[in-house]
Amino acid sequence: MAKGRKSPKSREKETDWQERVVQIRRVTKVVKGGKKLSFRAIVVVGNERGQVGVGVGKASDVIGAVKKGVADGKKHLVDVPLTKSNSIPHPANGTGGGAKIMMRPAAPGTGVIAGGAVRTVLELAGVRNVLAKQLGSGNPLNNARATVNALETLRTFADVAEERGVPIENLYA
Structure with missing residues (x-):
């Protein structure tokens, strides 16, 4: 198999997961120069076959926060x-x-x-x-x-x- 290519099995595994954003919050941190804005996303990740996880991600943009939330959710899966x-x-x-x-x-x-x-x-x-x-x-x-x-x-x-x-x-x- 060519280097860098994923087998069809592993690709199918990744698309198996569904993600749903439960909440996106704009949070601020007061620093010396003023207020620093960031976003907190609560994301639920599951495969609808008995595995689910809840993740939280924080980033300066919404898309980054959701990505981090998905990664966190996959780390905290329960059967x-x-x-x-x-x-x-x-x-x-x-x-x-x-x-x-x-x-x-x-x-x-x-x-x-x-x-x-x-x-x-x-x-x-x-x-x-x-x-x-x-x-x-x-x-x-x-x-x-x-x-x-x-x-x-x-x-x-x-x-x-x-x-x-x-x-x-x-x-x-």
């Missing part, structure tokens, strides 16, 4: 176990800063019942049926991080059975 109905395996709670998130699995056809940054994170994780509620804070960054925190705590029956060292059939009894 989400999905059920056959594209829901979560069990209810979960998560916290991030002052934000609390409560999530419950839902029946097929329910859709993503969530608001703001929580909806974006769940959609890019590949969750199709879920009920979620933000509690405590409306801050998009904290809510996104709280959602990722809740998704990290999810475990499947197989995981629990393996941890306990018993066959899966014994869990149902």
Whole structure:
């Protein structure tokens, strides 16, 4: 293969990821000469097949901030176990800063019942049926991080059975 060329497999992997900008904020820093303007972008990156990450990027221009946010999001990916109905395996709670998130699995056809940054994170994780509620804070960054925190705590029956060292059939009894 020619030097510098990527195999079709790796190229397909890169285009696999979807990015959604949750918030762009103009932030200022007061320095000796006045105020220094920069932009903060909160970006959610996911492949809609069980992997999602939240990233934050800061730069003097919006495009640079979004690029940095995407790179940061890819560094902080979490794996989400999905059920056959594209829901979560069990209810979960998560916290991030002052934000609390409560999530419950839902029946097929329910859709993503969530608001703001929580909806974006769940959609890019590949969750199709879920009920979620933000509690405590409306801050998009904290809510996104709280959602990722809740998704990290999810475990499947197989995981629990393996941890306990018993066959899966014994869990149902």
